[in-house]
Amino acid sequence: xxxSEVLSAMRTKIAKGWTQKASARDVDGNxxxxxxxxxxxxxxxxxxxxxAPRDQFRTWFKVADRLxxxxxxxxxxxxxxxxxxxxxxxxxxxxxxxxxxxxxEASGAQDDMSTESKPTEILKEIEPLEEKPxxxx
Numbered sequence: 001x002x003x004s005e006v007l008s009a010m011r012t013k014i015a016k017g018w019t020q021k022a023s024a025r026d027v028d029g030n031x032x033x034x035x036x037x038x039x040x041x042x043x044x045x046x047x048x049x050x051x052a053p054r055d056q057f058r059t060w061f062k063v064a065d066r067l068x069x070x071x072x073x074x075x076x077x078x079x080x081x082x083x084x085x086x087x088x089x090x091x092x093x094x095x096x097x098x099x100x101x102x103x104x105e106a107s108g109a110q111d112d113m114s115t116e117s118k119p120t121e122i123l124k125e126i127e128p129l130e131e132k133p134x135x136x137x
Contacts, residue, residue, distance in 0.1 A: 001053070003062050004101040009051035010044070010063075011094040017041030018087035020080060023049060044080040044090060066097040 019025045023046030024034035032038050034046035042050060044067070052059050064076055070093040071079040080090060 002101075002105055003059070003066060004098055004105055006048070006052050006059060006063055007066060007094060007098045007101060010047040011091060011098065013042045013047040013050055014044070014087065014090055014094065018090055019043055019046070020085065022046070043077060044094075045077045066101050067093060069100065070096040 017025075017040050019041035020043060022031040023043055024032050024036070024039040025041045026032045026036075026038040027040045034042055034050040039046075039050065048060060048063060052063070067076055068074075079085070
């Protein structure tokens, strides 16, 4: 699955219904699990939780990086929950992120626009912890 596909699936969820201050809500406005069949509205993060592979935490960082170019730095849920934010603004940010991502995927500008992670790639990114001498003597 490409990052643009994840973003597009998130957009589809939010176009159906959008919420703030909760990952997802049912038709009565009650908070529910974003991947539940009862979910009727989603925040940005909730829409991701509803569509993305559960075991691919790195995917969220790739998606968030794409969104931050259009929402500014910081936590995406904070941006989503800002008072006065509208569903239309969220959809516009997603549309821009999708367009940029599709363009980058087509041009090969990004090394890894897929949600697939290889264990060796993850291990290369983790710096070994250095043992520090115990100063509590």
